[in-house]
Amino acid sequence: MLDTAVIGGRKTITVIVPREDVSMDFCLSHEEEILRKTVEDFVRERLIPLEPQFEDAPDIFEGSRWKSRARLSRDPVVLRYIDIMENLEKQAEAQGLWHLDVPREYGGMQVSNVAMLAVTEELEKSAIPFEFGNHVSNILYNCKGEQIDKFLWPCIRGEKTSAFGLTEPASGADPSMLQTTAVPDGDHFIINGIKMFPTFADVADFVQLFARLPNTKGREGVTCFLIETGTPGYRVTRSIETIAGSEPCELVFEDCRVPHSQVLGEVGNGWALNQAWLGARRFQVGIRAHGMAQRVLRIVGQLLGADSAEASKFVEGIGHFLGELDALRTLSYFGAWKADQQMDVRSEAANVKLFGTELLHKIVDFALEIAGPAGLRTSHVLARYFRHARARRIIEGPSEIQRHIIQRALFREGVAGLELP
Numbered sequence: 001m002l003d004t005a006v007i008g009g010r011k012t013i014t015v016i017v018p019r020e021d022v023s024m025d026f027c028l029s030h031e032e033e034i035l036r037k038t039v040e041d042f043v044r045e046r047l048i049p050l051e052p053q054f055e056d057a058p059d060i061f062e063g064s065r066w067k068s069r070a071r072l073s074r075d076p077v078v079l080r081y082i083d084i085m086e087n088l089e090k091q092a093e094a095q096g097l098w099h100l101d102v103p104r105e106y107g108g109m110q111v112s113n114v115a116m117l118a119v120t121e122e123l124e125k126s127a128i129p130f131e132f133g134n135h136v137s138n139i140l141y142n143c144k145g146e147q148i149d150k151f152l153w154p155c156i157r158g159e160k161t162s163a164f165g166l167t168e169p170a171s172g173a174d175p176s177m178l179q180t181t182a183v184p185d186g187d188h189f190i191i192n193g194i195k196m197f198p199t200f201a202d203v204a205d206f207v208q209l210f211a212r213l214p215n216t217k218g219r220e221g222v223t224c225f226l227i228e229t230g231t232p233g234y235r236v237t238r239s240i241e242t243i244a245g246s247e248p249c250e251l252v253f254e255d256c257r258v259p260h261s262q263v264l265g266e267v268g269n270g271w272a273l274n275q276a277w278l279g280a281r282r283f284q285v286g287i288r289a290h291g292m293a294q295r296v297l298r299i300v301g302q303l304l305g306a307d308s309a310e311a312s313k314f315v316e317g318i319g320h321f322l323g324e325l326d327a328l329r330t331l332s333y334f335g336a337w338k339a340d341q342q343m344d345v346r347s348e349a350a351n352v353k354l355f356g357t358e359l360l361h362k363i364v365d366f367a368l369e370i371a372g373p374a375g376l377r378t379s380h381v382l383a384r385y386f387r388h389a390r391a392r393r394i395i396e397g398p399s400e401i402q403r404h405i406i407q408r409a410l411f412r413e414g415v416a417g418l419e420l421p
Contacts, residue, residue: 113336124291134158163201197248222270244391286332289356354402
């Protein structure tokens with residue numbers, strides 16, 4: 001059952017979920033609506049006017065990770081964009097738009113997953129790659145003791161950045177096939193293995209590394225370690241240029257000794273940490289895909305605007321995409337709401353990641369068909385969107401892995417899970 005209302009000029013949706021026997025409400029609280037409106041104003045007044053300047057910006061200026069790599073550059077062009085981004089940061093902080101998802105115990109606002117989706121939805125209305133706050137991996141909030149001052153606080157303050165070491169040459173994106181080993185040796189672990197594609201690991205201060213204990217397989221024995229750059233036995237051997245403009249790295253661990261005190265969470269509990277990291281991010285992936293797709297369709301409108309006869313040929317396809325985008329938005333908010341209720345969101349996270357990235361890729365491909373040969377220029381905005389859209393179908397879990405997760409959930413729940421009430 002669906003019920004709709006208009007609050008603060010925005011349509012909200014209430015979904016009655018019979019199988020869960022709960023009512024889901026997408027309405028923001030009064031405080032959250034004030035936050036959303038503040039972000040809306042920030043985007044309109046601060047970001048959108050800058051869009052012409054970012055049409056030719058280096059690909060590195062995407063999201064918050066530019067802070068770690070771009071700041072090492074001496075390129076005058078890069079430095080000019082850094083100055084713009086840092087001024088935006090100061091303006092955002094002055095308006096209280098910082099540390100939104102940081103827990104209150106660490107000085108943050110600890111806004112809900114639904115509210116963070118609303119914030120990201122507003123940010124995605126602009127093509128400027130800007131985010132509020134510093135990049136803090138959500139699993140770092142499992143730090144304890146001296147780890148808090150050594151790893152967590154510096155990330156919250158923007159003094160340190162981390163890389164995420166999960167993918168391997170042989171196991172690919174399937175963490176259950178990890179081959180990197182962590183052998184106990186007194187108060188230490190000896191780590192050996194290779195990691196592929198951690199983003200910006202060459203400039204990160206430490207890596208969140210996943211390895212498995214001896215004589216374990218599948219989900220068993222997976223453990224997360226916090227390993228500082230420069231630790232003997234840990235090397236970043238190369239960076240890898242990609243079509244999306246990012247430069248992930250290859251990491252090699254050879255008899256790398258890591259103290260027990262740098263285990264994140266509990267020994268053998270790394271699988272749960274990995275799932276928490278991926279699950280939380282995938283709803284943001286959905287709303288970001290939604291935002292980028294809308295920007296692409298606006299470009300399509302501009303391309304067709306002067307020729308009504310030509311535009312009429314594509315009305316059906318555009319209408320279909322708009323319907324699918326509404327579905328993606330609803331699915332993203334549904335998953336975020338379930339996460340706020342501490343419910344199992346594995347299936348929803350996979351659905352959002354699969355549906356969102358596949359839909360974005362279809363829409364960009366559609367736009368390229370309309371743009372024709374001009375859209376194939378590497379400098380064309382649609383060519384850039386295409387590179388990013390294709391990469392998003394792989395990054396943080398390829399589409400085939402998401403299909404496997406969804407299929408597994410179906411067999412776990414059985415056919416009854418498909419029955420209508």
